[in-house]
Amino acid sequence: MSVLYLFWPVVLLLLATLVAKRTKFHGVWKILFFLCAALSLYTPLSIYVLIALGSAIMLHPHLRYIVKKLPRVRLAVAAGIGLVILTPLIMTIVANPSVALRLLGIPSEWPPSLLANLHELAGHYFGFLSLGSQSIMLPVFGFGSMLIILYGLYQSIRTFETVQSYVILAWIVLLFPVLVINPGFTSIMFVPLLLLLATGLERILGTWYGIFPYNPYARVAGLIPLVVLVGGLVLFGLERYGYGYRYAPEIVQNFSHDALIIPKVPTLVVSDEERPLFEAVARFNGDFKVVTSAPDSGSYAVTAKAYNGKKIPYQLVTTSANNNAARFYIYK
Template identity: 55%
Template sequence: MGIDITSFYIYRWRYYLGYGLIALLLIGLLIFAGLYTPGGLSTQEMDIVVKTSGLDLTSITSLAITNLPFHMLQLASINLFGVTEFSIKLPSLVLALISAVGLILLLQRWFKPNIAVLASIIAITTGQFLFIAQNGTPGILYVLWSVCLLLLGTLIAKKVKYQMLWQILFFVVAALSLYTPLSIYALIALAVATLLHPHLRFIVRQMPKAPIIFAALLGVIIALPLILGILRTPELGLTILGIPTTWPNILANVMLLSQQYVGFSLQSTTGLMTPVFGLGSMLIIVFGVYKLIRTRESTQSYLIIIWLICLIPILVTNPNFTSVTFLPLVLLLATGLESLLGYWYRLFPLNPYARLAGLIPLVVLVGVLVLSGLERYVYGYHYDPYTVANFSQDLSLLPKNTQHLVVTNDELPFYRVVADHRKGMDVAVTAPLTGTFTVSHDANTTTYPTFKIQRIVTSSASVQADRFYVYKKTN
């Protein structure tokens, strides 16, 4: 008599154990990414803080900016905790947690539980997700909006309980997503798929009209500051659509895109490690594309194909917005995994031992993808000289007792925000005549004859490690 695998305790609870592992892994990775890697602020993060500090919640004209939801969260974080690396990155970490949970729920609805678990583990351990999760810029919104819109749309299409709630949330999220450039194309893909696919058209026709009208009006109210801003400044509308004001170099953009997605042997020269997915993941994504073409009549395939068609020309003109492709690529990754596993099961439809043996190389494959993704992220953002150079630890190195800080004109806007939230500190581009003051590395281009260097604050970098000079008046 053979062994009944289904009687094992660990088999019956395998999915709960899998999702428990995902939860622990996700929380641990977000804490690690937020506090330790890459360990500093990029120029883009500092610029976002300056933009956030200028937000006036009492003026509707001030709300007509891109990525408004992120700026509101970051403003609340800074007001609560001051201007620190943690407070700057906290909104992204929170939104990344929501995005990851939403992604797991979405994969559960679209794929079998085993595929959902494997794809979720691979997705949350990719360098791209971990980077945008800790990056104190609105980059995480590209993942959040697409995940939420697709998840809510799926709940509505499958007529899950509390339909009115899902419909209202869908229009609220849709309105908020309009503030983020390029997010409108996820809505366009959903709308086009609904118009073209007969099953989706049937679902929409069956919906009660009153809740839809109420939800749509609520969405219009939320998007009203953006609408007024576009009417006042049409260039804002071009930014939302991702249409550049000047025609870019298409060939150069295509070369950059190829480096970001398939440049496995090329050196990254920006703050984002490239390629965004490892070689193994990209090969599985190719399998997913093949399966997508084979099953193009399905609702999911319809949506992904239309979505990618919308994004390709936009990416050619905006090659730095790779985050908008994260969810479509994860869905293709899950589709590829499903195709590989399904092919193996079809080879041995009645042999349980062969089916079980087929899981061993699959587990090894997923393990390699996860470990290689984590290795690329940790070592790349710690030791890659071209990548690490894009992040500054100056904010955390700035002495806590600094009263007078001298900086350059370029540094002045950011450190003014820091001074506004640090009691007893002022910032200027010229040194005071008396007392003690601190000078940033870039501003330390002159001598102070009546002062002496009391202390030099250094970083762990091999070059330009002298970050601040503390001067004290001589007697």
């Protein structure tokens, strides 16, 4: 699901840009935009991207002018196609209104603890001294990247009248209340923050070029520290995530490599919770049988979750983790 949080905004922004610029095959882009807009509504929180785009169209004069110039018949056809795609979703919401709440990102427990959620959000984006204890390493962006994002936010506020700034700021304003009441949707803010990061880098380069508008040597020289800055951010991010997901105890404990280190035994005893995973592995591997109770005889292995400690194992299969390192108990 997190991938779709990133996929749909990027696709919608790309198609909206192609429609606004009236590039070649603009009729196809309009149909694809409404098609993707309708499909995106099946993903939670995608409606906020469309609201941000819609508010920009209604309130920004340049976008209003562009939309007025679009052929009405083609827009109606494209909107009709989108409505047909939305029909199953509309019928589902009518039959089960709680689906609409999930799509809007409204939590099932109400009212939420706003102060606790704000504290959690602060850790997600500004907790630079901790990696967190979830499956997603925190904070989402490193310290250097967040400084550039804040600079990009400042520049976007200064240039609020531009289409780009308007859409990004409207998007963030719409998403922030959703994050406050449901901070688990951290990934939905990734694309707008990435756009702010690009805005910050663009303004840094533009400021340097503005200082030396006609000096080619100075303009090229300005690229060197910018390349070093971006390269440092990229390399630091790669190292941080690479080492963090592999070695940080608070992060590693949220993942399992058991499927990669299954011992060579004819029978594997697993818990009911693990059974679907190991049955899928066995289906494609075919070297062992998955059961939930230990056989009376023969060689077999027991997973850590299914191990009850009643018998002394012949051998252990372990990992390099400092906690819960024993993953399989082999019996003969």
